[in-house]
Amino acid sequence: MARYGMALDYKNCINCKACEVACKEENGILMGADKHRIWVGVKEIEGEYPFLNIASSAFEPSQCQHCDDAPCQSVCPTNATYYDENGVVRVDADKCILCSYCMNACPYDARYVDDRTMTVDKCNFCSDTRLARGETTTACQNTCPTKVRTFGDLDDPESEISILLRTREHFSLKSHLGTKPKLFYLT
């Protein structure tokens, strides 16, 4: 019984999008711009040459936040969205009725429709691929050339992620909504 989370040293992101590709490859995600579990947000440089605001440019890699208090879960009429024993927010395709309520309720736009099952899909920390095979890393983490991601058990004080969160300042996205995300951005 773990409580999985992920820390992102996001300032190291170089927008190579290797994570987007690795996730599609590992988890068999369909092609198409809409069909993604993971993305890199790009904020363009502001200002007119030569007064460019270099600090304004940013890359923000993201995915499902695996909220501890997930709005997508509370709104699901059939409990198709559930917390698994590791605190990972997952979708049971057999129960999903594609009412799309969760897509509207998720504050992070982390959900999309998988055209094969016509149900909602999202990042599940590679739970039915890599973790199921006994591996301890996720595909997006493993592939990253600048090692942006650290995945691990938040309940284990000795885990790499717990140490990181104790020693580095961090924030989470839209935390004012009370979703208690388990994705942490290191500053």
Added chain:
Amino acid sequence: MAETIQQKQSIKEFIATIPFNKIGIKELLNFEKTPQNMLIAVITLAFLAFFVLGVATYLMHGHHAYNVTREHPWGLLIAVYIFFVVSSTGLCIVGSLGDVFGFKDYEMISKRAIFGSIVTIMAGFAVIAFEIGHPVTMLIYNVLSPGLTSAIWWMGTLYGLYLTFMIIEFVFLLKHNMKMAKIFGLTGLLVGLAAHSNLGGVFGFLNARTISNGVFYPTYFILTAFITGVFIAFIMMGFRYKLQFPENAKVMLTNLAKIQALLISILIFFVTWKFLTDIYGDMPNRAEVARHILGSWTFWAEVVLAMLIPLFIILKDMGKNLTGMFWASLSGMVGVFFMRYNLVHDTQLKPLQMMKTTEYQLAPTWVHYFPSMAEIMISLGGLGLCILLYYVGTKLFNLDADTHH
């Protein structure tokens, strides 16, 4: 054992004695062939054909037949579903005035309104069945693993119950058993109001969407349902009496018009304050979305068609211009449609990912959506279905108040 057989028999007898007219195709096609009636018949048939075409397109292409996207997962069909169930709740309220609350003047419309509420919610269900990806799974897992924190679960379940109560109430009305009709009518009304405010809650619970989040929609839905019910009451009575209203209908409709003036005034007051609080203080996300809404023509269509025109016509003659009100009610229903469409679309206007996420893409501003042909056809089909069912009902049942007491 003997008892159950007896029970079965008495149920059979109960059903067998529901008064209705035995009609065939010939009687169904038997209506006054005036140009207006012919036009309505042709339009209804066209809408029904659209329904078949739209559903066929959906069955072939699934959700790809719709213009819904990851950013805008709810489209026209959700708006049309809301349109129909709001109509149903509204008609239930209007129908209850007479047979539940005992206002004698309104008894003449009770049966018609309750029948209307059954027909409209059925049309709503017919439309939503092609929007929900897996309606059968829904029926199963709604029961097996109910999501009790989900407003959609409550809304769907309560509306199912509501439909049952409405049908039972209607049967008792037909049988002229006013006591039982009152009991089921009151229960149905309460369940319907609960269902309907839950539908508002579907939007009100969205913490991520500041423009819709809060208590506004759950209460506003009840108010606008009443308004919608009154509009439809005028339309139904207008058709029933071909705009030549008898004295008792005149009294009732004039009173209804006055109530409507009050309701619309409250609505205008509500909406004004909603926008003032949305914009005041320039709260990020909420204020800009509100300003964007104020700049959209669909919002003004809602205001002019559903609020200003009807209010003006009522106030001009203190509700006495019933023919005017009939036309204003048609305008009002078009406005109410825009009201529903706006509510669904505006909730999803603001993109949730605030940075651009793919190459060659601009940073997100507003989420765009325009319904596809399939969505439009199924929606019009819902309307066709509604008109057809109502027409059949007028032939099958006596929807006027019974004269014998």
